[in-house]
Amino acid sequence: xxxxxxxxxxxxxxxxxxxxxxxxxxxxxxxxxxxxxxxxxxxxxxxxxxxxxxxxxxxxxxxxxxxxxxxxxxxxxxxxxxxxxxxxxxxxxxxxxxxxxxxxxxxxxxxxxxxxxxxxxxxxxxxxxxxxxxxxxxxxxxxxxxxxxxxxxxxxxxxxxxxxxxxxxxxxxxxxxxxxxxxxxxxxxxxxxxxxxxxxxxxxxxxxxxxxxxxxxxxxxxxxxxxxxxxxxxxxxxxxxxxxxxxxxxxxxxxxxxxxxxxxxxxxxxxxxxxxxxxxxxxxxxxxxxxxxxxxxxxxxxxxxxxxxxxxxxxxxxxxxxxxxxxxxxxxxxxxxxxxxxxxxxxxxxxxxxxxxxxxxxxxxxxxxxxxxxxxxxxxxxxxxxxxxxxxxxxxxxxxxxxxxxxxxxxxxxxxxxxxxxxxxxxxxxxxxxxxxxxxxxxxxxxxxxxxxxxxxxxxxxxxxxxxxxxxxxxxxxxxxxxxxxxxxxxxxxxxxxxxxxxxxxxxxxxxxxxxxxxxxxxxxxxxxxxxxxxxxxxxxxxxxxxxxxxxxxxxxxxxxxxxxxxxxxxxxxxxxxxxxxxxxxxxxxxxxxxxxxxxxxxxxxxxxxxxxxxxxxxx
Numbered sequence: 337x338x339x340x341x342x343x344x345x346x347x348x349x350x351x352x353x354x355x356x357x358x359x360x361x362x363x364x365x366x367x368x369x370x371x372x373x374x375x376x377x378x379x380x381x382x383x384x385x386x387x388x389x390x391x392x393x394x395x396x397x398x399x400x401x402x403x404x405x406x407x408x409x410x411x412x413x414x415x416x417x418x419x420x421x422x423x424x425x426x427x428x429x430x431x432x433x434x435x436x437x438x439x440x441x442x443x444x445x446x447x448x449x450x451x452x453x454x455x456x457x458x459x460x461x462x463x464x465x466x467x468x469x470x471x472x473x474x475x476x477x478x479x480x481x482x483x484x485x486x487x488x489x490x491x492x493x494x495x496x497x498x499x500x501x502x503x504x505x506x507x508x509x510x511x512x513x514x515x516x517x518x519x520x521x522x523x524x525x526x527x528x529x530x531x532x533x534x535x536x537x538x539x540x541x542x543x544x545x546x547x548x549x550x551x552x553x554x555x556x557x558x559x560x561x562x563x564x565x566x567x568x569x570x571x572x573x574x575x576x577x578x579x580x581x582x583x584x585x586x587x588x589x590x591x592x593x594x595x596x597x598x599x600x601x602x603x604x605x606x607x608x609x610x611x612x613x614x615x616x617x618x619x620x621x622x623x624x625x626x627x628x629x630x631x632x633x634x635x636x637x638x639x640x641x642x643x644x645x646x647x648x649x650x651x652x653x654x655x656x657x658x659x660x661x662x663x664x665x666x667x668x669x670x671x672x673x674x675x676x677x678x679x680x681x682x683x684x685x686x687x688x689x690x691x692x693x694x695x696x697x698x699x700x701x702x703x704x705x706x707x708x709x710x711x712x713x714x715x716x717x718x719x720x721x722x723x724x725x726x727x728x729x730x731x732x733x734x735x736x737x738x739x740x741x742x743x744x745x746x747x748x749x750x751x752x753x754x755x756x757x758x759x760x761x762x763x764x765x766x767x768x769x770x771x772x773x774x775x776x777x778x779x780x781x782x783x784x785x786x787x788x789x790x791x792x793x794x795x796x797x798x799x800x801x802x803x804x805x806x807x808x809x810x811x812x813x814x815x816x817x818x819x820x821x822x823x824x825x826x827x828x829x830x831x832x833x834x835x836x837x838x839x840x841x842x843x844x845x846x847x848x849x850x851x852x853x854x855x856x857x858x859x860x861x862x863x864x865x866x867x868x869x870x871x872x873x874x875x876x877x878x879x880x881x882x883x884x885x886x887x888x889x890x891x892x893x894x895x896x897x898x899x900x901x902x903x904x905x906x907x908x909x910x911x912x913x914x915x916x917x918x919x920x921x922x923x924x925x926x927x928x929x930x931x932x933x934x935x936x937x938x939x940x941x942x943x944x945x946x947x948x949x950x951x952x953x954x955x956x
Contacts, residue, residue, distance in 0.1 A: 356547070356549060356705055356706065356707050357704070357705075357706055357707070358706060358707050359435060359436060359706040359707070359708075359709070361706075362703075362704055362706060365699065366670070366701075366702070366703040366704055367699065367702055367703075368431065368699055368700060368701060368702040368724050368725070368726075369698065369699035369700075369722075370428060370431050370432065370724075372698075372721070372722060373424060373427065373428045373431075373721050374428050377432075377441070377445070380425065380428055380429070380445070383421065383424070383425055384425050384448070384449075384452065386421075387418065387421045387422050387425055387452065388452060388455070390414075390417070390418045390421065391418055391422065391452065391455050391456045391459050392455075392459060393414075394414060394415060394418060394456075394459040394460055395459045395462075397410075397411045397414060398462050398466070399466070401463065401466045401467050401470060402466070402469070402470045402474075404478070405478035405479075405481060405482040405485050406482070408467075408475075408478065408485060409482065409484055409485045411463070412485075412488060412759075415460055415463065416757075416758045416759055417758075418456065419456065419758070420718070420719045420720050420758050421720065422449075422452060422453060422456050423718035423719065423720070424718055424719075424720040424721055425449055425452065426446075426449040426450075426452075426453060426718075427716055427717060427718050427721055427724070428445075428721075429442065429445035429446040429448070429449040430446050430449070430716065431702075431716065431724055431726075432445060432446075433445065433446040434709065434710035434726060435702070435706075435708075435709060436706070436707070436708035436709060437526075437527065437530045437531040437708050437709070437710060438531060438707070438708035439708070443527075450515075450516055450519060450523075451516060453515070454512060454513070454515040454516045457511075457512030457513075457515050458509055458512040458513055460512075461505065461508035461509040461511065461512040462505045462508065462509065464495060464502050464508065465502055465503065465504055465505045465508055466505065467495065468495065468496060468499045468502055472492070472496050475492055479492075487757060487759070488759060490760065490910075490911055490912065491759050491760075494615070494913075497615065498612065498613075500602065501601040501602055501603065501612070502601075503600065503601065507600070511597075511600065518593045518596070520589070521586045521587070521589035521590040521593065521869065522586075522590055522869040524586055525583070525586045525587075525590075525866065525869060526710075526866065528579060528582065528583070528586070529550065529576075529711070529864065529866065530550075530710050530711060531708070533550070533575050533576070533579070534575065535547070535548035535549055535550070535571055535572055535575050536548055536571045536574075536575070538564070538567040538568060538571055539564070539567070540564065541559060541561065541564060548568060548571045548572055548575075549705070549711070550572060550711040550712075550864065551705045551709075551711040551712065551728040552568075552705075552730070553568070553572050553864075554657060554734055555730050555732060555734075556568035556569075556572075557569065557654060557656070557657035557658070558657050558658065558659060558732065558734070559658070560658070560659060562648075562654075562655070562658070565654040565655065565657075565658060566652070566654045568654070569653060569654035569857070570654075570857060572864070573857055573858075573860060573861055573863075573864065574857065576860060576861075576863040576864045577857060577860035577863065579863070580833040580837070580860050580863060581832075581833050583833070583863040584831060584832055584833040584836055587821075587831065587836065587862075587868060587869070588825070588830075588831040590868070590869045590871075591606070591821060591822055591825045591831065592825065594606045594609070594610075594822065594871055595822075595825055595826060597609060598826075605822070605823075605826065606822040606826065606871070606872070607621065607819060607822065607872060610871050610872035611872070613764070614764035614765065614766045614913065614914045615913045615914070615915070616766050616914060616915065617915075617926065619926065620879065620915070620925055620926060621815075621872075621875055623926075623927075623928050623931070624812060624815075624875060624878055624879055624882075624931055625812060625815065625816060625819075625875075626928075627928045627931040627932060627935075628808060628809060628812040628878065628931060628935075630935075631809075631931075631932075631935040631938070632809075632846070632847060632849070633849075634935060634938055634939055634942065635805065635809050635847060635848065635849065636848070636849030636850065636851065637942060638801060638805065638938075638942060639651045639848055639849055639851040639852050640849075640851045641660075641942065641945060641946060641949070642655065642656075642658070642660065642851075643851045645660045645949055646658060646660065649853075650851060650852070650853035651848070651851050651852050651853060652852075652853050652855055653854075653855060653857075653858045653861070656805075656848075657802065659795060659798060660794065660795075660798050660945070660949070661791055661794055661795055661798075666732055666733040666736075666795070666799075667731055667732075668731050668732070668733070668735070668736055669731065670703055670704075670729055670731075673729070673735065673736040673739050674696050674739070676736055676779065676782070676783070677692070677736070677739055677740045677743060677775070677779065678692060678693060678696075679782060680740065680775070680778045680779040680781070680782035680783070681740070681775055681778050681779075683778060683891050683892060683899070684778070684891065684899060684902070684903070685899050685903070687903065688747065688903065691747060691750055691751070692743060692747055695722075695723065695743060695746060695747070695750065696743075698722060700722060700723050700724055700725050700743075700746060701724075701725040701727060701739070701742075701743075702724070702725065702726050702727060703727050703729050704727070704728070704729055705728040705729075705730070709726075709728065710726060711728060712726070712728065712866075713725070713726055713727050713728065713738050713741075713742050714726050714742065714745075715742045715743075715745030715746045715749065715772075717746070717749055719753050719758050719761045719762075722750075723745075723746030723747075723749050723750055724746075725739075725742045725743060725745075725746055726742075727739060727742065733783075733796075733799050734799075736779065737776050737779060737780075737799075737803065740772075740775040740776055740778075740779045741772040741773070741775060741776050742772065743775065744771040744772035744773070744774060744775035744776070745768065745769075745771060745772045747771060747775075747906065748763060748767075748768075748770075748771035748772070748906050749762075749763075751903070751906040751907045752906065752907060752908070752909035753909075754907070755907040755908075755909070756907070756908070756909035756910075756911060760908075760909040760910045760911040761909050761910075762909060762910055763908075763909050763910050763914075764910055764913075764914040765873060765876055766876050766879070766880075766914040766915075767880070767905075767914045767917060767918065768876060768880070769876050769877050769879075769880030769881070769884075770880045770883050770884050770887070770905075770918070770921075771884075771906060772880075772884075773807065773877075773880050773881045773883075773884035773885075774884040774887055774888050774902070776803060776884075777884055777885055777888040778888055778891075778892075780796075780799070780800045780803065781888070781892060783796055784796050784797075784800070790948055790951065790952060791952070793948065794945065794948045794949070794952070797941055797944055797945045797948065798945065800941055801938065801941050801942065801945065804881070804934060804937065804938045804941070805938075807877050807878060807881040808877075808878045808881050808882065808931075808934050808938070809847065809878075810847075811874045811875065811877040811878045812875060812878045813843055813844065813847045814865065814867065814868070814874045815872070815874050815875035815878070816843050817839060817840050817843050817862065817868075818868055818872060818874065818875075819872075820839050820843070821836060821839060821868075822872075824839070833860075836862060837859030837860055837862070838859065840858075840859055840861065840862045841854060841858060841859040844858060844861075878931075879925060879930075879931075881934060882925075882930035882931045882933065882934045883918055883921075883923045883925060883930055885930075885933060885934050885937060886922065886923050886930050886933055887902055887921055887922065887923060889933075890922060898922065901920060901921050901922055902921055904920065904921070905917055905918070905920060905921040908920075
């Protein structure tokens with residue numbers, strides 16, 4: 337039996353943070369170990385200077401790529417070595433900047449790292465035009481005689497596949513020179529959202545003053561008290577709404593940046609350009625949107641259940657996350673969350689679990705929210721570092737799930753970097769959410785199997801429904817908004833705050849159905865979603881959930897070879913195209929079936945939830 341759930345009644349939300357501490361107040365074992373990258377900023381400065389020289393020296397290789405296998409291999413190795421060292425410099429500065437966005441030092445170091453990255457882009461901008469000018473059959477011949485060069489076969493295939501979108505040497509140099517300028521909208525948005533926005537104080541669960549923060553948004557949205565949810569939503573989203581014109585200008589700047597690349601490189605659309613890097617057919621994206629829209633009646637049914645169970649006058653945006661059992665919360669300490677994660681992923685085998693435990697023991701994770709710390713969660717790191725995970729852990733089930741999710745990313749990185757050369761050590765973002773989501777699903781299965789009490793089971797069923805709503809339905813909804821605003825911009829329509837709000841509001845209303853009540857403030861919610869700056873990233877959360885649910889089901893069913901195929905996927909990095917890698921793991925993303933499988937899971941959870949609500953007399 338899983339003994340981590342406590343039901344405190346309707347008066348207290350156990351996971352609510354009462355005070356955000358300073359970083360100096362956090363115990364060392366709960367802070368990520370950045371000293372494993374550089375012992376101090378002085379060492380970082382020394383490596384920065386060394387990498388600066390290496391980056392400049394790359395320009396001296398110009399004109400050598402067509403001179404034979406040895407010269408080409410030497411240039412590629414020099415480029416990869418410079419890139420790996422540059423990424424280590426950047427990651428260190430980025431982690432320091434996110435520890436406390438109020439401090440200038442980290443922001444300055446991160447800005448300098450970006451400038452160095454731009455210099456790297458400029459110093460290597462000639463390479464792809466020069467390389468693609470070499471006949472491919474000549475490179476093929478060289479690879480046949482040089483095994484070390486043959487390692488780059490997938491890289492060459494991918495490069496020549498995109499040859500028509502590669503510009504001249506001078507044009508590529510100009511694109512690289514513009515890199516830092518083009519990053520301004522995203523950089524400015526991050527500072528606006530994480531450092532400059534001020535949130536109000538409201539009355540919390542216990543009636544005491546509670547200072548809102550963006551990192552506490554989802555905690556407060558899960559309050560059993562509707563007045564707390566409403567005040568929190570209006571306080572946090574309202575703060576973003578106050579900067580809606582600035583936010584619209586920043587998002588428009590990011591999208592104009594995408595359009596600039598599309599026009600410069602000769603793509604048909606922003607969507608086609610975003611998918612081309614991973615060789616993802618546009619049909620994969622369109623199939624996801626179409627199939628999820630076919631499943632919207634299930635999401636409407638979920639809102640009907642919520643409306644009845646909570647005896648609401650309609651489901652408002654601040655009700656979407658509310659627990660269906662009043663006062664039911666999950667209170668989990670971080671050490672217990674670690675143990676839960678390790679136990680839940682045990683079906684992946686000893687190799688996986690041993691590596692994951694090593695990660696926890698090696699301080700991969702920065703655990704708790706602190707003043708000035710970047711909100712949200714992510715997995716970072718690079719080829720020459722261990723993985724690093726940023727959390728803002730409050731102690732609810734969502735935090736445990738986030739831990740499992742981000743450590744899934746980190747394990748994917750750990751295995752890819754440990755089994756692939758630098759050139760293939762990363763993985764395409766189309767595959768990026770599979771490992772993280774697989775961990776979440778295994779965690780869900782574990783806690784549900786361990787829970788017998790109907791109240792606890794209902795609580796968990798609702799958590800899992802929320803997982804699919806948030807990952808499949810909501811991210812596809814975000815994707816539709818992202819596609820809509822890119823198309824508006826491509827057609828020359830101005831992306832004002834009002835235009836963005838109208839587009840977002842229309843899509844939200846369609847997704848949530850007749851039991852949903854749309855408040856005007858919801859039209860500004862797009863402002864607090866940083867992923868809209870990532871250029872068609874969010875749909876991959878949905879496709880990844882569908883792929884991961886298929887993989888997890890087969891692993892839990894004990895299908896012969898399923899674990900081995902999955903670990904092979906984790907270790908493959910980008911050595912094959914993403915769709916081929918997933919097919920090797922047993923999932924065909926060209927088909928609508930993985931999406932339909934996720935819809936079936938959601939429907940089954942709805943059936944169980946309605947049944948339990950009926951048994952407990954809380955339905956209707």
